[in-house]
Amino acid sequence: MNPLLLFVFVLAVFLGLELINKVPSQLHTPLMSGSNAISGITIVGAIVAAGEGGIVPTILGTIAVAAATINVIGGYLVTERMLGMFKVGKGS
Amino acid sequence: MAAWQVFAYIAASILFITGLKMLSRPETARRGNRLSAVGMLIAVVATLAAGGLDYTWIVVGLVIGAAVGAVAARRVQMTGMPEMVALLNGSGGLASMLVGWAEYVRTTDVATFSAVAIVFTVLIGGIAASGSVVAFGKLSERIDGKPYLFRGQKPLNAALLALALVAAGFVIADAAIVGGVGGTTLAFALVLLLALALGVLVVIPIGGADMPIVVALLNSYSGIAAAAAGFVIDNNVLVVAGSLVGASGFILTTIMCKAMNRSLANVLFGGFGATVTAGSAAQEGSVKPLTPDDAYYILEAADSVVFVPGYGMAVAQAQHVVQELAELLIKNGADVRHAIHPVAGRMPGHMNVLLAEANVPYEQLVEPEDVNPAMETVDVAIVIGANDVVNPAAKEDPSSPLFGMPIIEVDRARTCFVLKRSMNPGFAGVDNALFFKDNTRMIFGDAKATIAAMVSAFKDA
DSSP, X not given: OOTHHHHHHHHHHHHHHXXXXXXXXXXXXXXXHHHHHHXXXXXXXXXXXXXXXXXXHHHHHHHHHHHHHXXXXXXXXXXXXXXXXXXXXXXX | OOHHHHHHHHHHHHHHHHHXXXXXSTTTXXXXXXXXXXXXXXXXXXXXXXXXXXXXXXXXXXXXXXXXXXXXXXXXOGGGHHHHHHHHHHHHHHHHHXXXXXXXXXXXXXXXXXXXXXXXXXXXXXXXXXXXXXXHHHHTTSSOOSOOOOTTHHHHHHHHHHHHHHHHHHHHHHHHXXXXXXXXXXXXHHHHHHHHHHHHHXXXXXXXXGHXXXXXXXXXXXXXXXXXXXXXXXXXXXXXXXXXXXXXXHHHHHHHHHHTTOOHHHXXXXXXXXXXXXXXXXXXXXXXXXXXXXXXXXXXXXXXXXXXXXXXXXXXTOHHHHHHHHHHHXXXXXXXXXXXXXXXXXXXXXXXXXHHHTTOOGGGEEOHHHXXXXXXXXXXXXXXXXXXXXXXXXXXXXXXXXXXXXXXXXXXXXXXXXXXXXXXXXXXXXOXXXXXXXXXXXXXXXXXXXXXXXXXXXXXX
């Protein structure tokens, strides 16, 4: 609907590329699962689809909410679990 | 959208950006993850609180998703992490695809720009969803990990992609001319089905050793799909968060490609490892096997030991006994390090996660460029189920498909133990000259049992 979003999109991509340079390999997996949880933001769209009425959109939206929630909850928890195992500090 | 809702989404975006930045540094990673989770909570609450929604089915979806996600996150073994990440990528892609689909069904008058956004969301989301399922199948060995190639594969994929784009064009043209998408159900269904088919076909030809690259790439796709869904529902927070993930996945993909000295195009279309090149020189020398007990005597005298873990360590679940042996070696006065190649294992950072699970201190983990320059001073290099990342052909044999890939140069260590189940070549399907070198000793058998035998030899002594 709004082409101005393109502006935001391009800036956000550049921001992302600048933000994450030089990641130590220790953090590759947590970065992937943690950023993956962020991509679960599509849950916002899923909630709207599931709640705005209409049979088919409600069905699709409900499945989308469930899938996106798996993504969000699973992603954050598993990242938290992994990072909890990493011993940081102690002279490094 | 109410002003307070805009502010909430801005706050969420800031938390995602800060969280992601902190996630890329060891000291702040944990706080970063929590910050971004708070951002997600704010975004979800702001969406729910906006009103005008029937909550019944939203709650059903949230409860089911939260239960499945929480149980999966708690139950998954560290060795199963690549499959878990693949499934998470897939569920994100699926959700975005469905959001695009639902919007297509819901709206009757669609602007051209929205139609573009909808088909793009469905296309990328669909590829990420079905591609991730195939990646999961390969990683969990439900599907053969070998590259699956057939004649005419590339033309077929290109034709299907072209067909998908034509169908997408129909949906968009309908929106542009008629101002609605009602009459294009068939074209839309075609886009959907072709996206799912393409996801399968794109991942199927990729071999086991290339999985880290694919997993990182699918991660990037799931982010781009979320950003595209943001265009569909006209929401900035999706666009910002999605593009951040797209960018971070892309950076990881690039890191992985560099670590294998290959281009992304080569990974996606190369069918690497499907054939063993005829040009590879015949192996010279003989294999010299060693028993764990004899290995103990060499280790006992060693001052400097480097472990080189690979996928085989994950399969054998040997990380805990490795740490036990490492502690005994340190007590015995040796300097112990674990050299981790960026593409060892089946996903980026796979080995780091496993060793962290076994309480290996962070300071003992080193990257190839840290350990290679002083490799001559290493008494024993212990290769545990790694193959391609230690193959000297990458340096010596221009005809090898591995040539040019940066490796951990264990062949230059004084002695090199290779723990291996049998003499099968690695996932790249390439013979390894390392096994035939004078200073190499092969210790056959299950890696966990082998190392456990060395540990008990130390304890008995």
